[in-house]
Amino acid sequence: MRVNQISVMVENKAGKLADVANFLAKNGINLRALSLADTQNYGILRVIVENCEEAEALLKGAGYVVTVTQVLAVKVTDRPGGFAESMNKLASVGVGVEYAYAFTSSETGKAYIVLRVDDIVKAENALGDKENTWKI
């Protein structure tokens, strides 16, 4: 299923990530999933939160560099081969994966993979799990 992900561009400097984290904490924004991409000059903090619109407005208002992107959250069985099955489905229809991160679910035996793909419709059809809703 599709979810909105918030990305924040963070200066690559000690304390800057803590600034964002503290800002989110102060505003009572709970993080359901998180990853950090890093380069020499900046990092991209990607998070999935309960109320995406509110969090986006708060971050922008505070002067952060922010964007919202639609990504896929795919539920897989938490066992060897679970991730491979999904990747094979995407590969078979030629969908490219920009980045991915995963976390285990509170639901026993399940995990989620968050994917940014180059063709979200094609990916959804290939994965065939549109109804597989994820309770944020």
Added chain:
Amino acid sequence: MSYYQPEIECADVETIRRVQSEKLVKQVEHVYKNVPYYRDLMDKKGVKPSDIRSIDDLHKLPFISKYDLRDSYPYGFLAVDKSEVVRIHSTSGTTGRRVIAFYTRHDIDLWEDCCTRALVAAGADKEDVVQIAYGYGLFTGGSGLNGASHKLGCMTVPMSSGNTDRQIQFMQDLGSTVLCCTPSYAAYLGESLKASGISPDDTSLKIGIFGAEPWTEEMRRNIEKSLGIRAYDIYGLTEISGPGVAFECSAQNGMHVNEDHFIAEIINPDTGEVLPEGEKGELVFTCLDKEAFPMLRYRTRDICVLTREKCSCGRTFIKMAKPMGRSDDMMIIRGVNVFPSQIETVLIQCGYEPNYRIEIDRVDNNDTLDVFVELSSEGFSDTVREITAKEKDLSNAIRNMIGIGAKVHLVPIGSIERSEGKAKRVIDKRNLHD
């Protein structure tokens, strides 16, 4: 059209030349008599005060460079008794030893006249509320415009630089109509207004007078839009008096030099030869009636062009184009001359804020050029791949402008320090001048 001193601002060229010649003859006598350092320069060149009969003889006089001022620091060029001096100002000293300039009461008066002409040329009158966000103190910006605003009878708000929240509060509470500061700070105030959700229509600002650092036409348009004003350039340097040596009029296409007080020349910076009107070269000024610190043929290191084409504003004073940058600002990278203003032009054309940092280094005997540029939420697209592509595009645009490659680094907005006075944009790590 309004003028502060129309009888001279709009005088015919012959009158201006006559006034200049009369003043120059007296000034050379004054300097020769009272400044032993310059007397030596003239003696070495074999020039006597009696050789200077009109401005046609100006080229015979030796130049003064910043090195002369350094060698004669602090009192070497003081041309009056110390008791006649009522004030000093000083340069920031970022490009070497600071210069201390001295002023008599007369010098302050003529300097403030020059700045008042600038205010009037920009459309200000005594009804205006003039907010001065130039630094006060040793820097000439604050005092010069402050004195002019008094002369014109405006309500003067002496904010000095910095404390942006308070600037915006006073601007709104008092209904400031004229803003005087550096262009980089004006751009920052524009950004700050936007960030506070204040539309330019919510302020009473209508005129900006911005100087003390080079800025581009693109930056002018951005500032005019973000502050809802018309922005005018003002030029000056502490060695010659301060802001107001030249000022922009309603035509907004070059600055009229206050020729009854200063003679402008353009020279070939390598040979010292005087170049004809319209040719690009180093700007040189001669102070015609300053008493305490009278520079003769002072080399500004600013590269620009002079023109005496008829101006739509009615003033007859010669006009100088925006300097392309001070030759001190000029970077020589891999043998190529590069001005920060060129990079700034590219940034604005490509939709970025003109807040940037340039770092030059030498690695394995090769010059490297790194440009740090801020990215805002509008340009941010979540993936490293897309940001890298933007960096590449910008790098190509810079290469097209200056002819050499630069490595562009996009960083989140707010990462690059904002300047409240003169922006320090270039960091040269090569240590070439030891």
